[in-house]
Amino acid sequence: MLAADALLPVNTTLGVVLAVLLLAAMGVGAAAHLVHVDGRGHARAVALAGVRATVQLGAVSLLIGWVIGAVPTLLAFVFLMYAVAVRTAGRRITGNRTWWWAAAPVGAGVGPVLVVVLLTGLVPLRGITLVPVAGILIGGAMTATALAGRHALDELRTRRGEVEAALSLGLPAREARLEIARPAAVGALVPGLDQTRTVGLVTLPGAFVGMLLGGASPLMAGAVQLFVLIALMLAQTVAVAAVLELIARGRMYRVPWHAIEGE
Numbered sequence: 001m002l003a004a005d006a007l008l009p010v011n012t013t014l015g016v017v018l019a020v021l022l023l024a025a026m027g028v029g030a031a032a033h034l035v036h037v038d039g040r041g042h043a044r045a046v047a048l049a050g051v052r053a054t055v056q057l058g059a060v061s062l063l064i065g066w067v068i069g070a071v072p073t074l075l076a077f078v079f080l081m082y083a084v085a086v087r088t089a090g091r092r093i094t095g096n097r098t099w100w101w102a103a104a105p106v107g108a109g110v111g112p113v114l115v116v117v118l119l120t121g122l123v124p125l126r127g128i129t130l131v132p133v134a135g136i137l138i139g140g141a142m143t144a145t146a147l148a149g150r151h152a153l154d155e156l157r158t159r160r161g162e163v164e165a166a167l168s169l170g171l172p173a174r175e176a177r178l179e180i181a182r183p184a185a186v187g188a189l190v191p192g193l194d195q196t197r198t199v200g201l202v203t204l205p206g207a208f209v210g211m212l213l214g215g216a217s218p219l220m221a222g223a224v225q226l227f228v229l230i231a232l233m234l235a236q237t238v239a240v241a242a243v244l245e246l247i248a249r250g251r252m253y254r255v256p257w258h259a260i261e262g263e
Contacts, residue, residue: 093149109141109239147188
């Protein structure tokens, strides 16, 4: 059995290497003049993300033992992950009050999967197993929701004339928006599909490596990783379909639809 500290020892060298990698990412972003759509420089975003990750993972590492000790605190922690994911995805899509609608696609993607695996006993109601599985699913649904929502609204803004033309021909507003936004939103599923198609050939994902480090057989590790990938594909697909529907129905927007289309 592999020892975890043999893979990545926690010492001064690790801290130095992490700092160098973070500074390198910031330097490349600054040198390439990478800027986000809201005007923020990528170097600043990298720095903030790195600092937040350090603080948050440090806090979780200290609290996880207490969190998984009882079902109420365990469920509260899972809900906290969900709430943070909703706000993160929603704010990525829009800056107005409609961001909270992101709760629907993230919940619709993750909820049914968790219910099924809990009821079937594949994942017991214990923190040591539920937290990482829930975290993977919530994180995947969050990313898919944010990407699909952003891409859909960007496409609708860019191709506003085509939406107006469809409306003038008598097509319902929902259908007109779907025709334009759907192909852009579906692009959010490509990373997950590529990860699943190339697993074992290009990468060995975290669940697989973690199982091996925990002493599981390669066959068991592979089975767990396959379950995670298939469940993640379902969660992301549902999330993309849900956020696309919300945007098509005018529930999520950057500028009210009636102001754009004269409805």
